[in-house]
Amino acid sequence: MSSAVHAPAAGGHEAGGHGAENKLFGFWIYLMSDLIIFAILFATFAVMSGNFAGGPGPKQLFEVPYLFLETLFLLVSSVTYGLAVISMQSGKQKAVLFRLAITFLLGLGFVVMELMEFAHLIEEGFGPDKSAYLSSFFTLVGTHGFHVSCGLLWMLFMIIQVVRKGLTAGVRSRLMRLSLFWHFLDIVWVGVFTFVYLVGLL
């Protein structure tokens, strides 16, 4: 046995390499559990989807062109994030910053549009306290929006890190995790858009 002196770094703390890999794997698992949260919120929405309690339904509430633009913002931001990752892999710091900034602005556009929609609904008297349907609508869409806002904060933070530290191993590994998060939110939004808005309007 004493020949096996140099065992591989199963301890995990050696030389950083394993650490980054484990973090990515752990982040995947976190996303899975987050996905379950969304799944239960979707199910809740489905159960509540007819409980208007005399209040308005989807046809009175949503406008397709507005939503379409909002969706476009988020989808395009996923593409620009992908581009940022490509520049990161070839080590082009300026391009990374530029593309992250665009992604950030697009994401911000999405959140602002969502907030405006919410404000509009509440002003009209269709707030989340009016019916179970509206409660579950605001909760599902709002939870997604809250995630996107957290993602934006994280992105801002990463932009500052890239400026301060450059594309170090640590920064890259964080950018990769944010990338997973961002695409994940995109996919969830496709679900929201389809089930909440499109199916509701059909």
Next chain:
Amino acid sequence: MFGRLTWDSFQIHDPFLFAATVGMPLGVIALVAVLAYFKLWGYLWSEWFTTVDHKKIGVMYIILGLIMMVRGVVDAIMMRAQQAVALGEALGYLDANHYAQIFSAHGTIMIIFAAMPIMIGLMNLAVPLQIGARDVAFPALNSISFWLTASASILVMLSLSIGEFSTAGWTGLAPYFEKEFSPGTGVDYWTWALQISGVGTTLTGINFLVTILKMRAPGLTLMKLPLFSWTALTTNVIIILSFPALTVALFLLSLDRYLDMHFFTNDLGGIVMLYANIFWMWGHPEVYIVILPAFGVFSEVVATFSRKYIFGYESLVYATVVIAFLSFTVWLHHFFTMGNDVNVNIAFGIATMLIAIPTGVKLFDWLFTMYRGRIHFSTPMYWTLGFMVLFAIGGMTGVLMAVPPIDYMVHNSVFLVAHFHNVLIPGALFGYFAGLIYWFPKVFGFKIDEKWGKVSFWCWAIGFPLAFFPLYVLGLMGMPRRIEHYTNPEWQPLLIVAGIGTVVITAGIAALLLQGWKTFQDREKNADPTGDPWNGRTLEWSISSPPPVYNFAVIPQVTARDDFWVQKEKGTAYPRPEKYSDIHMPKNVPYGVVIGAASFFLGFGLIWYIWWMAILGALGIVVTMMVQGDNDDTEYVITAEEVKKIEDAHFERLAAAGVLSGKPRNANQESHHE
């Protein structure tokens, strides 16, 4: 400024609560002063509060769990005392509201703040050592998990003296817990305490899943994994899959209560049964989260103290996985009586009964392991045997209740109370006690006091049937659960017996604490220089006790199940490496304490509508996460020379103990017992 918190919120009107309200702060102040007097704060801060060492975090979890268990038992004594006297004219000393707070707090505390921390503590102690790793995958996150649990526990304790606790039971009850019916702070204490500790637990689940999947020593394939680690693996999977349901259930309830939404209300389209469905998607698996690791402990203990390979290793692994899977398919049995379709009830009833099969497989595997083994009756073995006898009874009453018509009869009676205590106390607590005593020498380097351990065991073994078997009878006599007063004189004698049983159990807890005290007193006499006091089988016994921070100077190469045992048989245990290399270890970090404290203020602010405090708490969490996310300097190096010094000292102790010379130790030791 202080939301709905006023001077009247402080509980000083009732003598018990007065004692708590005045006593707790005095106790805390005294503790702070004593620690300051002995200049221990610096030590505590740098060695414990900021530690990322899984062994120390494990110890802190267990201390937290034991403290909360004592609180839970005090609640139980109060309920038992009340029910022993409150017949007819006699009203007892607790009113309905107070009794409801106590059973809600007792249930919540025992499951979330006693059982879970002890279970996670054991996982922290044993899993990295069993898989040959130097720490968990995310050591700083581990510290955060602990402090989230701790801060949630403080919130629960605080509800004793500031405001009140929920009266809606440990499971919550829709729509009773809505603001319309429960406007006080009680439900909010319950919600936020569960929510904060739930986040901590989810993070633990992720952390340990990655640890077990990614950081096993080379050669340690999954089918060689020690059985405790196997149960830990499955438990963490269940945590990751089920805790989101709890998060959502509590989140939606908060939206109802804070923003006037309508999820679980009975007006404006809310659906009361939706809550029960979401909650039990977590609630039933939660039972297996606390029980499976205890089963893992039993597997380790039975094999070690029977000096044999575990019988049916594979079947135990598959049984564990099947139980985990089935635990997600049975939640509806918690509301058979709430108007489901008959066929739905039948399906869920059968699924529930199916769980008995893998559980039975486990019992038989343990029995076959002991069969013709040379059994050493140490305290962990006592707990294991006690479990087998008592749990078999609890399991049987569970199968009974899985039959929907029978459930209609005993639903909401104390028969159910007897049943779940009958599975949780032998099934979880006994296993934890066995595990605590089993791994104690590993963590501290000295053996435990067996005498008081056995006294404790007998108190539980006798007190448990006294305290709970009468409830089966009472349930069949029609006594409902959660009542603080009754008029049927036939119930009283049995309730007095249950009260006496509770006193005996309390003596068992006192004996357990005394055991800890004696053990500590005799630590020199009971020192264990070998690191292998039980003649163990798995990797954790191959290193010194207490283990060095880095656990393994050289990551072992695993070749077999029960690898250390095999090495001892072959005479190749304790290999001495020719040279050591530098070891990178994670640095201590304050993020856990800070995030814990910030979450406390977030929770407290939300409970009392002190919005500025809640916002500051939330900001504290975000800023700390950013500081942590910006920190690239997370490791320090232990040089090869230092490692060599530590290891050389250990080899000297081994040589002095005669473990290193010639024949493997187990051969000599065995001969005494044959």
